Amino acid sequence: MQALIYQGPEKLTFEEVDVPSIRPNEALVRVESVGICGSELEGYLGHSSVRVPPLVMGHEFCGRIAALGDQVRGLTPEDKVVVNPLMACGTCANCRRGAYNICRNRKIVGIHRPGAFAAYVAVPFENVIRVPQDMDASLASLAEPLAVAIHAIKLGFKPLDDLLIYGAGPIGLLCVAAARQMGAGNIVVLDLQPARLAHAERFGAIGLSPREIEDRREALFPQGIPVAIDCVGVQATREQAMNLVDPGGAVIMVGLGQGNSELPMNHLVRQEISLIGSYTYSHEDFRQAVALLTRGDIAIEGWTETRSLDEGPAAFRELAEGISRFSKIFFEALNPPIAADAQPGSDVIEWAQFIRTAR
Template sequence: MRSVLVEGPRRMSLVERPMPDPAPGEVRVRVRYAGICGSDLHIFHGQHPYVQFPRIIGHEFAGHIDAVGAGVDASLEGQRVAVTPVVSCGTCHSCRTGRPNVCLNLQVVGVHREGGFADYCCVPVECAVPLPDNVDDRAAATVEPFSIAANMLGRTGVLNEDTALVYGAGPIGMTVIQALSGVHGLRQLVVVDRIESRLDWARDSGATLTVNSADRPLSEALQDAGLSPDLIIDAACHPAILEEALDLAAPAGRIGLMGFSPQPSSVPQSKLNRKELTLYASRLNNRKFPEVIDWMAQGLIRPERFVSHSFKAEQVHDAFALLEESPVECCKVLLDFN
């Protein structure tokens, strides 16, 4: 089978590998489409803290079940599925208390175990989530990135009357913007970025006010509009944003952080306590695939607006080059394994 193998930092190739057999409790998925994520670029550059080489990468993918391992219902063969990359142990404290996405023994598909940038990938049957007919294979490959937004917003909660502020209209921000607009129907949705074309996308996806912070300070734009955000999502993921968000948040505001920067942010206790703010962290997704698939089936979000490019699997180097050289032109880039 064709596989995108990263053998070490900056050493990636499309190679032939033997087709894997599903272990007991697993299914084998015939992959149709897979999305390239920022973390795949980090792995490619050898900057990912958990990956071990060589590795078949890819954690955003969908296809159909073509074989099942021992103990798995054979009638699942042929079922179209999207694959959640979260493989948890089921027995640790996090798993027992309903937080398997931060399992002590967490294995992420495409990071700790072989991923979905291949014709076939074996995963535990619980990770293969059934798709309805009206969610096509390309959309299905974007369930994982939308599940990141679903998890974050599940953590913060979204109230009807929230004024929301989203930092960053890149791929992560776009999933949050689509969910806040399409699923939650927020009437005040402010998006800030420094790239005008991304702000165009944000408006097209439901932002009611966009601010280019390269042109004017965000605080001034909010003041002019008479807005004070109750819900702030940092999808730009720079440590300085939290410091600004503490000042901009309304009393009782909630702030969700989506970044993984190792750099510290300066967070004075007085700023948190004076307005009784709450900070939320979020990792991967906690069983959010059925919810996101339902959003797609109901037409509440628009994955076709989220996907900006797709490449044949053989063109994987071109796809990575585009993401690295022209990130501004890209939202989600898919690999086609048909």
């Protein structure tokens, strides 16, 4: 099969590799669409300590079941699915209290094992979630980043709160969508790029530059800013967010832009500001993301672009250089999708059986 392989900082190759084999509790998914995550851009630039080359990245994806291990229950070949890429151990103290996202032994598809920038990806079947057969595959791929946004919102936001969001990238935009669903008041999104701010306005937020908010804060937030979500995560955004939120307010940290920041900690003490880290999502967040997307409340037009996987090296370069006018790039499968009503005896099933017996 063909795969996009991260070979080291700013180096990606498109190559022929073996189709992954599956264990008895795993499913093989034929990838129909996979999105580039902001964290993978950081990885591409060599800023991610957890992504070790050579690696097939890709953890935001939708596809169809191509093969199933013997222990898999509840899935059928050709089911259209998305996958929660976070694999928790289920036995550590955090897993036992249900906090799977901060499992001490967590592994992530596309980081610790091969991901979906490929024709096929193998995943544990417990992580597979079925979506409607006719759902757009790129839209469905947003389940993962939308789950990130839903998790962040839940950590500090209450219904009717006004909200300040840093970054009009995919996570920032999906935070706007999630917050609106949860009854947000005014939502202001800050970004440096006018094209991205236009996306935020289309999602129903007010788009401003970080400089403009200083002047317009009183008018836009007459009751103060109870909560800010930082989807960028650099010195400037972290520091300004801490200074802008109200006494007693919270800054939810999602962005991983910089490893270290120098922050006004005495201000935090005196004003009782809370800094809250938000990482990935729970199973519930992921299922809610799928439900929200299935309802059709979120559109991918205008802010996303679709390409084929062999354009991967160029797509990563353009996003990293900031010259893409789109916030999100999806790769769609090169192979034409196989009919959903494929019957036993078809290529798909034979292929599935071949993989099972070859294991």
